[in-house]
Amino acid sequence: MTDQQSALKLIVTGGAGYVGSVVTARLIEAGHQVTVVDDLSTGHADAVHPQARFVQGDAAEVAADILGEGFDGVLHFAAKSLVGESMTDPAKYWEGNVVTSLRLLEAMQANGTPRLVFSSTAATYGEPDVSPIPETAPAQPTNTYGASKLAIDHAITSFARAHGLAAVSLRYFNVAGAYGSSGERHTTETHLIPLVLQVATGDREHISIYGDDYPTPDKTAVRDYIHVVDLADAHLLALRHATAGEHRIYNLGSGTGFSVLEVVEACRRVTGHPIPAVVAPRRAGDPSVLVASSEKAGDELGWKPERTDLDGIVSDAWDFTQSRRS
Ligand SMILES: NC(=O)c1ccc[n+]([C@@H]2O[C@H](COP(=O)([O-])OP(=O)(O)OC[C@H]3O[C@@H](n4cnc5c(N)ncnc54)[C@H](O)[C@@H]3O)[C@@H](O)[C@H]2O)c1
Numbered sequence: 001m002t003d004q005q006s007a008l009k010l011i012v013t014g015g016a017g018y019v020g021s022v023v024t025a026r027l028i029e030a031g032h033q034v035t036v037v038d039d040l041s042t043g044h045a046d047a048v049h050p051q052a053r054f055v056q057g058d059a060a061e062v063a064a065d066i067l068g069e070g071f072d073g074v075l076h077f078a079a080k081s082l083v084g085e086s087m088t089d090p091a092k093y094w095e096g097n098v099v100t101s102l103r104l105l106e107a108m109q110a111n112g113t114p115r116l117v118f119s120s121t122a123a124t125y126g127e128p129d130v131s132p133i134p135e136t137a138p139a140q141p142t143n144t145y146g147a148s149k150l151a152i153d154h155a156i157t158s159f160a161r162a163h164g165l166a167a168v169s170l171r172y173f174n175v176a177g178a179y180g181s182s183g184e185r186h187t188t189e190t191h192l193i194p195l196v197l198q199v200a201t202g203d204r205e206h207i208s209i210y211g212d213d214y215p216t217p218d219k220t221a222v223r224d225y226i227h228v229v230d231l232a233d234a235h236l237l238a239l240r241h242a243t244a245g246e247h248r249i250y251n252l253g254s255g256t257g258f259s260v261l262e263v264v265e266a267c268r269r270v271t272g273h274p275i276p277a278v279v280a281p282r283r284a285g286d287p288s289v290l291v292a293s294s295e296k297a298g299d300e301l302g303w304k305p306e307r308t309d310l311d312g313i314v315s316d317a318w319d320f321t322q323s324r325r326s
């Protein structure tokens with residue numbers, strides 16, 4: 001055991017996806033017993049950790065079937081998470097995120113499952129008035145995806161109060177990097193770093209820079225890129241610190257903002273590829289700057305991101321990208 005906690009029997013919903021597969025690997029390495037539940041709507045069967053039990057199906061339906069076996073907790077990653085799609089097909093997000101999570105909470109309550117760690121998002125804050133963003137910032141999501149995650153956060157708060165659930169929501173900023181054979185391979189990819197790396201592999205001619213008229217030093221948008229392994233480790237700490245009857249919410253970022261141009265430059269350095277970039281219009285709804293204050297996670301969970309070097313994050317993503325092609 002690396003996290004000084006006794007072995008737990010856990011369900012990981014969405015464990016065939018990017019973040020869920022990395023967290024599953026870290027949980028198993030720490031000695032926990034993991035059942036992955038995933039419908040493979042955006043995940044990959046070969047991303048499920050070989051030492052995890054895998055049940056294919058809807059997170060809420062499968063949980064209702066198996067929670068009676070007696071689990072110590074659920075880590076809930078399964079979700080729809082494409083911001084653009086959430087604006088054109090909102091029902092998919094209210095159904096797939098909110099309704100599914102509510103059914104999962106009900107199944108947990110019915111079976112007395114004590115702990116929940118939920119993947120929330122920086123998108124719950126919308127366009128912030130303050131930077132870095134603390135958890136006390138107003139939650140005013142600008143898209144349906146963020147609104148659906150905020151609604152789930154509210155539902156979790158009421159289940160914790162009413163039924164004694166020990167719950168933690170982790171609001172991720174921009175997750176990046178990889179962990180060995182686990183990395184980002186969304187079929188519909190919208191995230192900056194994997195898209196830039198597709199230029200280096202020759203799968204894309206250039207990267208479009210969405211907007212060069214932002215009020216930032218180099219006029220491109222700034223984001224807080226957090227290494228997926230640092231993020232995964234916060235989940236282990238959250239499990240350990242979850243307290244019955246409380247719903248705690250933590251922002252997770254590395255605390256440093258990097259602009260789109262800085263990310264492209266890092267990708268050029270790491271890959272040695274010139275990576276042509278073309279300025280394109282702003283993407284609708286993109287805030288200028290999103291940087292986390294993770295002070296609360298530091299103070300209360302003892303979490304400290306260790307892989308904050310941008311070239312290191314890109315380098316891990318690049319190693320993963322190349323390993324998938326060889
Ligand atoms: N990647 C990021 O930058 C980021 C940032 C903030 C929050 N998040 C949140 O983190 C979580 C994981 O994100 P990801 O990037 O790994 O996404 P992903 O699409 O790679 O993983 C999601 C997984 O959930 C599965 N799934 C979806 N709906 C399901 C359902 N109803 N039942 C069972 N399985 C289902 C998918 O098949 C997939 O394997 C999501 O909740 C997302 O909203 C991600």
Ligand SMILES: O=c1ccn([C@@H]2O[C@H](COP(=O)(O)OP(=O)(O)O[C@H]3O[C@H](CO)[C@@H](O)[C@H](O)[C@H]3O)[C@@H](O)[C@H]2O)c(=O)[nH]1
Pocket residue numbers: 081083121122123124172173174175190191192193195207208209210211221222223260283286290
């Ligand atoms: O081809 C591209 C893709 C992205 N960007 C820009 O790069 C930045 C990062 O974009 P992206 O990687 O798509 O992440 P975000 O839009 O910041 O959203 C991510 O990070 C949020 C938290 O900050 C999460 O809530 C979301 O789920 C997750 O998709 C943004 O300024 C984009 O406009 C480009 O310029 N060109």
